[in-house]
Amino acid sequence: MKKHITLLILLFFAVSTQAQQGTIFGQWKTIDDETGEAMSIIEIYKKDGKVFGKIIDILNPADRDKTCIYCKGEDYNKPLIGLDIIKNLEKDDDEYEGGTIFDPEKGKEYKAKLWIDEDDKNILNVRGYIAFLFRTQQWIRS
Numbered sequence: 001m002k003k004h005i006t007l008l009i010l011l012f013f014a015v016s017t018q019a020q021q022g023t024i025f026g027q028w029k030t031i032d033d034e035t036g037e038a039m040s041i042i043e044i045y046k047k048d049g050k051v052f053g054k055i056i057d058i059l060n061p062a063d064r065d066k067t068c069i070y071c072k073g074e075d076y077n078k079p080l081i082g083l084d085i086i087k088n089l090e091k092d093d094d095e096y097e098g099g100t101i102f103d104p105e106k107g108k109e110y111k112a113k114l115w116i117d118e119d120d121k122n123i124l125n126v127r128g129y130i131a132f133l134f135r136t137q138q139w140i141r142s
Helices: 002-021
Strands: 026-033 038-047 050-058 084-092 095-104 108-116 121-132 133-141
Touching: 038 084, 050 095, 084 108, 095 121
Parallel strands: none
Antiparallel strands: 026 038, 026 133, 038 050, 050 084, 084 095, 095 108, 108 121, 121 133
16 A cells, blocks of 8 residues: 555656646746856745746855845845746746846846746756846746
């Protein structure tokens, strides 16, 4: 009987992991497009029908205690860990858009678009843009 329960639990986790691979939801490792180094882990989640993303870990131990000196309002000087940097995206076909992404290192906010890479479900394309100027990063499923 214990073997059956263990097998059911393992099957549940395998199905849950497989189901999440086709979605933007979950944890993603951000990659610095200048250095190629992993920087942080972002958790993308849904709240009140909209999509958000918050920093849940900063990989460089020296940066873990940093606060948001560029944030405005209630987020000013709050810890970066726990900060929502992606806000208010909505699903549009296979993409999520209509919200913003905030770069806490530069203090800039951009319109945002996210989508799963069609060739690799473990890559999330993250685009920040102003008018017709944009930059796209690829984040890796964590």
